[in-house]
Amino acid sequence: MKYLTEYRDAGLVHTLVDEIRRTVKRNWVVMEICGGQTHAIMRYGLDQLLPPEIELVHGPGCPVCVTSLELIDKALEIASQPGVIFTSYGDMLRVPGSGRDLFSVRASGGDVRVVYSPLDAIKIAQLNPDKQVVFFAIGFETTAPANAMSVIQAEALGLKNYSVLVSHVRVPPAMHAILGSPENRVQAFMAAGHVCAVMGYWEYPPIAHQYKVPIVVTGFEPVDILQGLLLSIRQLETGRFETENGYPRVVTFEGNRPAQDVLQRVFQECDRKWRGIGLIPASGWQLRSEYAHLDAETRFSVDQIQPEESPICISGQVLQGVKKPLQCPAFGGLCTPEHPLGATMVSSEGACAAYYHYGREAYG
Ligand code: SF4
Numbered sequence: 001m002k003y004l005t006e007y008r009d010a011g012l013v014h015t016l017v018d019e020i021r022r023t024v025k026r027n028w029v030v031m032e033i034c035g036g037q038t039h040a041i042m043r044y045g046l047d048q049l050l051p052p053e054i055e056l057v058h059g060p061g062c063p064v065c066v067t068s069l070e071l072i073d074k075a076l077e078i079a080s081q082p083g084v085i086f087t088s089y090g091d092m093l094r095v096p097g098s099g100r101d102l103f104s105v106r107a108s109g110g111d112v113r114v115v116y117s118p119l120d121a122i123k124i125a126q127l128n129p130d131k132q133v134v135f136f137a138i139g140f141e142t143t144a145p146a147n148a149m150s151v152i153q154a155e156a157l158g159l160k161n162y163s164v165l166v167s168h169v170r171v172p173p174a175m176h177a178i179l180g181s182p183e184n185r186v187q188a189f190m191a192a193g194h195v196c197a198v199m200g201y202w203e204y205p206p207i208a209h210q211y212k213v214p215i216v217v218t219g220f221e222p223v224d225i226l227q228g229l230l231l232s233i234r235q236l237e238t239g240r241f242e243t244e245n246g247y248p249r250v251v252t253f254e255g256n257r258p259a260q261d262v263l264q265r266v267f268q269e270c271d272r273k274w275r276g277i278g279l280i281p282a283s284g285w286q287l288r289s290e291y292a293h294l295d296a297e298t299r300f301s302v303d304q305i306q307p308e309e310s311p312i313c314i315s316g317q318v319l320q321g322v323k324k325p326l327q328c329p330a331f332g333g334l335c336t337p338e339h340p341l342g343a344t345m346v347s348s349e350g351a352c353a354a355y356y357h358y359g360r361e362a363y364g
Contacts, residue, residue, distance in 0.1 A: 007221030008044075016226035017049045020233055024053045028236050029185045030229060031178070031321045033171060034192035035062030035349025036220050042358035044222045054233065057185065057321030058354075060174050060274065061192050063139040064091050064347035065319060068273040069309055071167045072097040074302040075136055078165065079105045079112050081300065085128060087121040088136035090114040095346050098307040118150035118164075125154070125162040134296045137164040141195045144168045144285060145259040148266035151291050163296040166286055169272055171195050172203045173283035179211040183322045188232040190218035190225070193247040200255025204243040212241045219247040266291060275343055276309060276316025313342035318351050325352040332356060 006012075032038055038058045041047050047056055060066050076097045079086035086102070093102040093112065106112040111131075115121050118135050125133035137147040147164065154162040171192065178186055191204065196217045204215045214235035218228025228246040235242060245251055263285070272284025287295050297303060309316075312330050317323040325331050325344070335341040337353055344350035 004221065007219070007223040009223060012223045013044075013046075013049070013226060016223065016230055020054070020226065020230050021051050023230065023233050023237055024051055025237055027053045027055070028187050028233060029055045029057055029321070030188045030190060030232050031057045031059045031186040032190040032218065032225070032228075033059035033061040033175075034194070034220070035065065035347065035351065035354075036194075037061075037190065037192065037218065037225055038351050039349060039354045040220055040222065040225055042354040045358075046222055046225060050229075054229070057324065058318065058351035059178075059189075059321060060277065060319040061140065061171065061195070062319075062344065062347050062349035062351075063143070063169065064095055065315065065343040065350045066169055066274040066277070067092070067095070067138050067167045067343070068275050069097060069307050070273060070305060071138075071165065073305045073307050074297060075165055076100060076102065076105055077302050077305060078134055078296055078300045079110045080108070083131055085111045085113060085124055085131050085133045086136070087113050087115045087124060087133060089116070089138070091347055092136055092138060094340070095343050096340060118147050119153065122150055122153055122157070122159070122162060125159050126157070129161060131161060132299070133162050134300075135162070135164050136167070138167045140169055140171060140192070141199045141263075142197075144267065145198060145256075145262050148262045151266050151287065151294055152262070154294060155291070163294050163299050164287070165296040166267075167272075168267065168285040169274065170269070170283050170285065171199075172207060173280050174274070175207050175215075177277070177280045177283070178320050179207070179213060181320065181322075183320070186213065186321050188214040188236055189216070190228040190232060190246075191215050193217055193219040193224070193251055196247070196251040196255060198256050198259050200253050201243055201245065201251065202253055202255070208241050208243050214241050215243045217243075217245045217247045217251050219250065274316075274319070276313065276319055278316070310341055315342040315344040315350075315352065318344055325355040328352070
């Protein structure tokens with residue numbers, strides 16, 4: 001398949017690994033931001049090909065993982081109410097809240113439905129005018145434009161029975177939070193290529209200069225990831241801290257301006273809690289006041305829900321690159337994909353799940 005198989009080419013992979021080995025002279029810690037990149041690294045064993053000087057740590061770019069416990073519990077409360085059809089992407093159904101998940105709400109009789117697009121939720125609302133249809137709008141800058149479009153469409157259709165439970169998060173404030181932490185170990189970022197496809201990378205140069213870290217826009221196939229890593233290591237070894245585009249076949253500096261316009265029209269920045277990490281200022285999007293009547297949190301009066309995180313799970317430290325999944329005492333014992341304690345073990349993009357599925361417990 002064009003633009004896919006050639007980026008999994010074993011010869012190119014080994015050429016890039018050899019070049020990384022020739023380039024690296026000192027120890028460096030590099031974070032790949034996106035959970036999709038983490039899974040590609042584990043799936044293809046890229047971490048095992050690298051020289052010992054390079055440590056990859058895994059970032060917070062998994063929307064399922066970072067959706068706050070508070071929002072999950074609000075989703076569970078709303079989905080349990082009679083007369084509600086709660087719609088969500090499938091990977092949110094197994095994410096544990098304080099005591100249960102959306103699957104268990106469905107098993108108890110709740111009408112919880114998996115959709116592949118918020119526009120499916122709009123159709124369900126049109127077909128069920130006597131029900132309240134709620135869409136769980138989670139994700140980074142990648143999914144936010146489509147979710148914003150559903151809000152615009154609901155308004156255009158005059159739907160009174162559609163609302164969104166918004167849990168959108170933004171990457172740049174998370175980078176600030178990681179780099180500004182006294183525990184920070186990250187010396188370079190491989191930025192998430194799909195986020196940059198929407199947002200461009202014009203937000204990154206000030207971050208690179210403020211913290212003196214290279215930021216390289218990076219894709220998701222083995223060759224993309226090694227290319228992003230090579231560009232990062234070249235910068236680190238030569239003392240540069242620039243923003244580079246290692247994914248030019250998809251990403252431009254400006255990004256997708258029409259999508260950004262839709263985001264600006266529907267959402268405004270807000271402080272947001274990240275699961276395991278806590279509150280990050282200006283790291284989320286919420287509905288603008290013009291669309292506040294479509295906010296499920298207000299419609300269903302769930303503002304008072306304020307749960308406590310599990311004291312066992314260290315996913316917050318994993319998501320900031322401070323610790324790795326194998327440093328969690330619950331990994332593989334108390335916490336497995338079948339019985340997850342934290343969201344990073346549930347999600348297909350979670351770092352703990354990646355380590356578990358690709359057998360990293362055997363390698364350390
Ligand atoms: S292994 Fe489980 S308990 Fe430990 S950090 Fe990962 S999700 Fe949390």
